[in-house]
Amino acid sequence: MSFNLEQDLEAWRVAGLYRRRQTLDSPQGPEIMINGQHGLAFCSNDYLGLANHPDVIASFRQATDHYGLGGGASPLVVGHSRVHHRLEDELAEFTSRERALLFANGYMANLGVITALLGKQDGVFHDRLNHASLLDAGRLSGARFQRYLHNDVDNLDHRLQKTPARRKLIVTDGVFSMDGDVAPVKALSALAGQHRAWLMVDDAHGFGFLGATGGGVAEACGLDQQQLPVLVGTLGKAFGTYGAFVAGSDALIETLIQFARTYIYTTSLPPAVASATLTSLRLLREQHWRREHL
Ligand SMILES: Cc1ncc(COP(=O)(O)O)c(C=O)c1O
Incomplete structure (x- = not known):
């Protein structure tokens, strides 16, 4: 043909x-x-206007003087710089997780996590309206793939009751990218607990503005690391730069460093982008600090 x-x-x-x-x-x-x-423009993801913020741009410029432009290598070779490390530490602290790991973008983070955590004996349970990168990751993992009705906890419960899967991963957008509604993450977390499943939330659209300090849906709903073990945030939307991170336990992050192919086999984020993102994070914190204290 x-x-x-x-x-x-x-x-x-x-x-x-x-x-x-x-x-x-x-x-x-x-x-x-x-x-x-x-x-x-009503359709950009630059929700907080940080993509063109003078301080963010200045950090990027300064960091290029020190590090040059390209990441140069995989993070596991010589691509993981001091500024990447600092951003990971600050993102972990910001999200109240043990550790965070930077990925080149949200698509890669989602592919990396799901394929590192799941294999043929496992089951992945997706909200029907999840982002394409999550759905692609579920299929690529080889796990038994199911889509539950949008935000329908009962439908998911029914599916979880019937599954013989070894590991069960529930996956949802935090704020849905097309409709803007928010997933019932508290109820999903409780259900995950009942079924000995894990919950993964891709908070690409909530991170940076939902929650008292911009910590996203996890902060807004008060879900700690045990209740929400796999938290994904992206940096190219409210943070105004580029890249993504996964936040969770030390064991989760070590698993990703060992097994997430989209982390291992790709060039690291340009260090200057990490530096600019640290400034976005500082601006976000200052804004919330001002709101609370002035
Ligand atoms: C919910 C969601 N997850 C992941 C992504 C991908 O993130 P990135 O643009 O950083 O690859 C997007 C959109 O881009 C998204 O809307």
């Missing part, structure tokens, strides 16, 4: 599914230049 790409693309277009890119000529912000025109 030949690759009839033109025909497939035409069918895609006729079905109304064709995607087109818009071209940006300005920094992110409420007002942007797009396709040569001025516009108001």
